[in-house]
Amino acid sequence: MADEHPARARTGTVSIAEADGQHAVLAFTGVLDMHVLSELEVLLLDERLRQADAWDLDMSGLERLDMACAYALLRAATRAPEPAALTVRGARRDVHRTLRQAGVDAVATIEE
Secondary structure: OOOOOOOOOOEOEEEEEEEOOOEEEEEEEEEEOOOOHHHHHHHOOOHHHHHOOEEEEEEEEEEEEOHHHHHHHHHHHHHOOOOOEEEEEOOOHHHHHHHHHHOHHHOEEEOO
């Protein structure tokens, strides 16, 4: 008997891989969508990120990013009076497109 329910994409995660007070690295995996939006927003309020002058966003493990999560990144990046410098690394083409559509490319360097 065939599976009647198609497999749902793997739920995504974001973690702070490292943070030293000046620099933070966030690691993204799986699919970031409305199912993880509230967790993402809480993580983006972490004090270690607010203290960092630069964020590297490692998106090499990210399969898909929805617009709501992209906007959450944009809000977090521009919230502080002195916004952190953002660098996006390893984003797939469709993730890159979502970031661009949300306007993240206006505040971040997106490396191909």
